[in-house]
Amino acid sequence: MASVPVQLKRSEISKEEQRKTPYLDALLAYVREETVPFHVPGHKQGRGIHPKLKDNLGSLYLAMDLTEVLGLDNLSHPTGVLKEAQELAAKAYGVDYSFFLVNGSSSGLHSMLMAVCNPGDSVILPRNVHKSAFSSLIFSGVVPIYMMPEFDEKLQVDHTVTEKTLEKALNDNPNAKAVLLVSPTYYGVSADVKRFVDMIHAHGKIAIVDEAWGPHLHFHPKLPFAATDAGADLVVNSTHKLLSSLTQSSILHLSGNRVDRSRLEAVLQLFLTTSPSCLLLASIDATRMQMATEGERWLDKAIMLSEDARARINKIPGLSCIGREIIGRPGVFALDPTRLVVSSTELGYTGYEVENILRKKYHVQVELSDLFHVVALVTLGDDQEQIDRLVDGLSRLEANDSGEPPKPRITKNVKLPDWPPFRLTPREAFVAPHETIPFERAVGRISTELITTYPPGIPSLVPGEELTRDVLDYLVIERDAGSRITGAADSTLSTLRVVK
Ligand SMILES: Cc1ncc(COP(=O)(O)O)c(C=O)c1O
Known part of the structure; x- marks a missing residue:
């Protein structure tokens, strides 16, 4: 074998x-x-x-x-x-x-x-x-x-x-x-x-x-x-x-x-x-x-379409779409060109806002949004017309409903928190006796919850991790910015479930 x-x-x-x-x-x-x-x-x-x-x-x-x-x-x-x-x-x-x-x-x-x-x-x-x-x-x-x-x-x-x-x-x-x-x-x-x-x-x-x-x-x-x-x-x-x-x-x-x-x-x-x-x-x-x-032929097309989109998005003032220039940065060995990761921070929009505008005004739905980006996937199922719809929607972001350009928002000052320290294994914390406490009193306690903004589905908090001030503040920013937070028993985050 x-x-x-x-x-x-x-x-x-x-x-x-x-x-x-x-x-x-x-x-x-x-x-x-x-x-x-x-x-x-x-x-x-x-x-x-x-x-x-x-x-x-x-x-x-x-x-x-x-x-x-x-x-x-x-x-x-x-x-x-x-x-x-x-x-x-x-x-x-x-x-x-x-x-x-x-x-x-x-x-x-x-x-x-x-x-x-x-x-x-x-x-x-x-x-x-x-x-x-x-x-x-x-x-x-x-x-x-x-x-x-x-x-x-x-x-x-x-x-x-x-x-x-x-x-x-x-x-x-x-x-x-x-x-x-x-x-x-x-x-x-x-x-x-x-x-x-x-x-x-x-x-x-x-x-x-x-x-x-x-x-x-x-x-x-x-x-x-x-x-x-x-x-x-x-x-x-x-x-x-x-x-x-x-x-x-x-x-x-x-x-x-x-x-x-x-x-x-x-x-x-x-x-x-x-x-x-x-x-x-x-x-x-x-x-x-x-x-x-016939995979290579299909993928040739997807790569060509995404490279075209990337070049056009990079010409839109206030937006940038990451490309080969990031290869070689720590943790970046190679990049899949069919992924369009578009940063909207310069424009003053969160990724969540961009996702909403694209969907509601231009009927274009991206795969993912986070505080700073939207991510669009280009696959075997795309053609030039669909790419044009995406690029067109992105190019009109600045002229939003009010006709006013967006005001610089939180994203310019927000930084992702450090990962919280790990005190118990995920299983130990998950099965441990727990109690529900007010969010404000949670610093220093150990989470029993797997709290995740979805997508991308990478948990901000895992059972067994300590609740730090930075992580709690970040969860509030995410919640207020309109992120989909899953895994918390209380989705308003007024309370949290911690190890007793
Ligand atoms: C890195 C990673 N692994 C695994 C999964 C789970 O994949 P599936 O949705 O096919 O269950 C996802 C889903 O988004 C993912 O992003």
Whole structure:
């Protein structure tokens, strides 16, 4: 099962073989047979659905909304068309095994840590991981050893960790079982994954990569190096985020022999629904076929469109869209050009305001907003007209409803707080007796809550962390600026739940 040098693998893909879509074909065949369905889902291929939904969805889509019936294999123990589809995916990505997921990369993150660690084992990971990685720490009882990501003062964004930070964490923690890396970040910044994976392996540890934002990287030479190509042991890709599979579908990849495959499969079964959507599975099969056979051409277009947008946005007074100039800053090894991270601070708007104006006035919806930026994704589904709508909306921001230019707001003076100190493990704090106290009296107490502004879904506070003045002040700024804050029992933040 040892991995062959992965750089060779891209050219090894057999386009002929990759044109196959065994799972999608089996699903379509079942629908064409017109078998009488005495099985779930209860809507019986659309017949029982109210016309208000049915007429808007289309009858073929509903007829395909099935779960495991004879001939459509079993996600917990695939032996037929699903096994074949997963093997084709593994070949397309150049890994040893691929597993289809129907609950996003979140379920991949839940499974990966539990597959390699037992309660009490420790894992090295950057503090700016997605909330699903913290959920995994709570489920698994794994002890986190946090690495601090590089904070970019100019952009007010966390990038990846540096080689030095990783080296120190590896040297200081010889007993850690694994390292979890996040690359690319939500903002499209990649680490030197090849170098990092080699370092992790040289220390005898398992390399896990949250590559939720990189399902496309493997398919284009101009994109940052993919973790699957770097020989990482476990990698999760959100195919629904940047490729064309349906929402919630993702793939988990396994390479090499450091991870016990049977344990991983057992853990996946703990987290899997017993009624996986065949539509989601078929959509992964189709997107793999599309990428393996014509991905480079599709991505050429997405890269070209995004570079065009970036150049035009950078000409709009008051706005800037980050590009290759940030490569080489600490924590920035490479950048995915298809991510458009637009800073609105000079113009005086928060990212939340920009998102609202774009949506309400110009019917353009971005992926993410934070205090300082909006982030737009350019994918296989975009064309020039859509790019023009985005750039046009951004170019009219200054002439807002009142016709007045925006006044400089908080964003010029706001700085993201330092990460709070960690006092208990996330699991210890989550299960500890708790009490609810007024927000003003919370400084110095230990949080039991996982409080996150979403997106990007990186928690400001994790169970077990101390509530510092800086973090509390920052949460108020976020709340007042209109951020979507999740995870607090009291969403107004008047009270907080802390360890008793
Ligand atoms: C870095 C990162 N990892 C994992 C996830 C979870 O992915 P999914 O939405 O596919 O569950 C996200 C979601 O935004 C993310 O940003």
